[in-house]
Amino acid sequence: MPSVTLTVNGKSHTVDIEARTLLVELLREKLSLTGTHVGCDTSQCGACVVHVDGVSVKSCAMLALQAEGTDVLTIEGLAAADGTLHPMQEAFREHHALQCGFCTPGMVMSAIDMVMAHPEGMTEEDIRHNLEGNLCRCTGYHNIVKAIAAAWPVMHGKELVAAE
Amino acid sequence: MYDFKYEKPTDVAAAVASLGADMEAKALAGGQTFIPVLKQRLNKPTVVVDLSKLGLTGITVTPTSVTIGAMTTHGTVAESEEVKKAIPALAHLAGLIGDNAVRHRGTIGGSLANNDPSACYPAALLALGGTVTTDRRTITAGDFFQGMFTTALEQGELITSVSFPVPEKAAYAKFRNPASRYAMVGVFVAKLAGGVRVAITGASQGGVYRHTQFEQALSKNFAPDAIKDITTPSDGLNSDIHASAEYRAHLIGVMTKRAVLAC
Amino acid sequence: MNAIFEGIGASVRRKEDLRFISGRGNFVDDINRPGQTHAIIKRSDRPHAKLISIDTAVAKAAPGVIAVFIAADMEKDALGGIPCGWQIHNKDGSPMAEPPHPILASGKVRHVGDPIAVVIAETRQQAKDAAELLDIVFEDLPPVATVRDAVRPGAALVHDGVTGNTCFDWHIGDKDLVDAAFARATKVVKLDLTNNRLVPNAMEPRAAIGEFDPMSDDYTLYTTSQNPHVIRLLMGAFVLHLPEHKLRVVAPDVGGGFGSKIYHYAEEAIVTWSAGKLKRPVKWTCDRTEAFMSDAHGRDHDSTAEMALDAAGNFLALRVRTLCNMGAYLSTFAPAVPTYLYATLLAGVYKTPAVYAEVHAVFTNTVPVDAYRGAGRPEATFLLERLMDVIAHDTGHDRVALRRQNFIPADAFPYQTPVALNYDSGDYQTTLTKALEYAKWDEFPARRAAAAAKGKLRGIGISTYVEACGIAPSKLVGQLGARAGLYEVANVRVHPTGSVTVFTGTHSHGQGHETTFAQLVSDQLGIPISQIDIVHGDTNKIPFGMGTYGSRSLAVGGSAMVKAMDKIITKGKKIAAHLMEASVEDIEFKDGKFSVAGTDKAKTLAEIALTAYVPHNYPIEELEPGLDETAFYDPKNFTYPGGCHVCEVEIDADTGVTTVVGFTAVDDVGRVINPMIVEGQVQGGVAQGIGQALFENAVYDDQAQLVSASFMDYTMPRADSIPNILVGTETTLCTHNPLGVKGCGEVGAIGSPPAVINAVVDALRDFGVRHIDMPASPQKIWSIIQAGRPQMAAE
Known part of the structure; x- marks a missing residue:
């Protein structure tokens, strides 16, 4: 049986797996990191989004073996060791950007990725466009958009001015 | 997903050898289409050859061409300052594929080799008259696409890079399938020294194709109005729950005008 | 007492x-x-076929396979079928057709997705591998794909013996009165419309x-349910x-x-029963594609509506005929949806004196249809609010004025409608006024002109609605065919040091009960919400409960909590009276303190609780120790939220794409x-309503194949297809529950769809369009524009 070695949330793991194992299956079933969810089977919903080497990926559309040697960050790894939440987590709570909480981990991971990728600023339209790979059935997105806009200045340490 | 043997070769020759040795071996590029297909058990490869360590990434821009390594992601193309400068339409197109997470994994080589009839890249390659370089030869766009999900690639033949001539002007206009967000109709218009080329994706049962009537009209007069009296026949166009062939035929005209306007 | 206000009315x-x-x-x-196995359900890919044979031998021998079960295995254990929780009676008084709903298909498969076999293996992939090795021989039968197909003469029968595929043919209202009103009407406006079929798609x-403990014979089922006690009752008993x-x-x-x-699904019974057979836990997780063909769908009505009017535009009578889809089997509450949750709402917010509705429910070879957010009320609202705009269109009345003229006035409550319901409170003029104000209705013409200058067609639409939720009085629903009571249960446990755990029979799956209920308890008992825990979702912890649906949790479950807390306070007063040597009548409870009226003597709730659990100085002869009270609350009536939604759209005439550019909801959800x-x-x-x-x-x-069977084909609303949604509330209190609350879970999905379509039709007003069925897809709108253009040219 093949094995994969990777770092997840700062911790190195070597795991024996079938070649057909998806990254999300490795996280949920082998590493018991069940915060990353599976909401569809066509890579549409984004509930499974994690960061691999610093960028968002859909962990249901990546083999675990493809993650060999990578650094994976999941929702469980966002808060500081002392429990201090990431600004995006805080913003989601403050702005009621979640209801059932199922899409939330993927939403938060996508949101962090988009904010980091847009240091020049984002409009509401930019945020909505960048959420196109994440489905939420509860919130109507309104508060998710608000939360991301609120986290942007905290993450960048400057006021959010919409880029031209 | 059926189980398979997974290989991650570190040079092209080894990858080609693995793929050539077994008719049921399959190449894995970004996997954004292939892995969902495997999950649905629509494909049962014996060996999956991961192409990520072949060194096939990178973008080279000259005054006349943009060459992109086969394993370069859509995200990299979309964000590339050099591509944005040389062929902004190409960067724009790459940025319309999938979503952020998909663009971080999906590759140009994978997209072209798959030749999904609703993929975006085939329209750019065909309209710009680009070439596909493989481990063994160079194939022109016109020869490369051979109907939906079919290309000139032989068993085990690997795309190594894709080259696009720099046009005078170009633009891509995409009408997305409302559910999947693939192209329901995607039109790439390119104004080249030799005339205007218009490639349509998403619409035809035969996959990407050139709209010669539009090309002739736009070569004479590169303006949206030049095609206003040309009706695109709906014969041979796809029809599904989101769009009839007639509606697609109409959208081809609308999207072409928009692409011309955006040039 | 609290540093931060966190009681009723705070956005905690x-x-x-x-x-x-x-x-x-x-x-x-x-x-x-521990020891868990994995189940894969083998489902039918045929819409309608005889099951000739199922050979499981090869699958059973596959690696990792522990068991394969088919219907015959369950029949040996004399398992029951999936029960239906609501019985409707036909016009002639006979009961509806209620054909068997086996756990695994027996003899026939009746829809794509119908479960045929379960394969249980050590891993999920092994179970999937083995499921492909089942050898099933079918003999295809002609399929029934739609409600229209079902009632066609000579249509195939989904269930042998169910004539004409009719589940029931039911009616409500006074037909003679309605016919008489139509006979004297100066104008009749008629509209045919469909309410599109939806897939709920919770994320x-x-x-x-399923788990079984052979030492105690105890079974445990972990399940994705809105109502665990209902599942225990249905699965356990039937x-x-x-x-x-x-x-x-x-x-x-x-x-x-x-x-x-809400519903009891076959998979729940399959894993529980299998766990007992195998003496190992059995886990099943649905794929999304599988969900599309096994989760109950929603809506799917074909209706004709006719309104009789007098010369002044007053509504005289409404006549409705609806053909609705039950799917292949009766899901748990399916028969209630197009009847008592739909036709009873056809008076809407209007004082129409006579209403008569006929509902014909049929079986088809499709996934069962049941309640989806709003359940019947969106269908009623869509019908009425589309009809309002069509009446305005056909008669030349202003669509706002027409509604205002026919509204039930605010001073008419309680108001008895001609279709059974008794509305307790509401003020439809005010919610309409506020909504128009927030949406800047009066300035719309300028926005339309500005859009036109950009080449866009802009439209605005309203919908004024009432719904009935907070279900429901048990006696009433029993008379209407419910096979369950619809009360709610709360157990309020004050711990010895004064913190509180509340066990509720409702269930939160996104609604935020752990917060809202804690606020309610904080408000009543005067302790901070950090001292309050809300527990739900476990039949071993909670006395009983009917669960969460129909916007009932606060109205019914919250009322049960109030009732239980009243008992706590009553008992606390007795303890306080004893401790402070005062008369019970003189004890007041406020802000978490029991005090003797007119003195500064007081005891906190925590002190009283400690006394109750350490009853050294205690009226032990009259009072039991402890401070733990349970209440069952049975509502006296439905609750009736209402309001007005305003939608504004822009249409790209070249492509037919509609963009929602503004949405305002002003709802009266009670307190x-x-x-x-x-x-x-x-x-x-609202996002789900815009989605519909x-x-x-x-x-x-x-051929009854589900074409939109994944997110690749079923268009889910995304962040860039939904606008910001402006929400306002206007309150009239519910008059019959202790909190004055009505419910807010469904109003968005009920009020919004007709507002959107009314806006789309308004945007296309120059194209000769009177009605558009949902969804108003780009293709549909493009076709309308195409068809309308020559007419415009001719004009």
């Missing part, structure tokens, strides 16, 4: 959020039990784990024949429901406990 941030934003939620698929796919004390049902964190997780949560509930409901109006459609082809 949610207590449950920390675990969800940290990836520490506890959804069913996150649970893994968490369903999942279930399917597996297990007594309640041997069956525990746990619904932990559940990732959205919207109705689809608001947490405005932030109410706003979120409305926004989410513009994007979502469950499509079967003429």
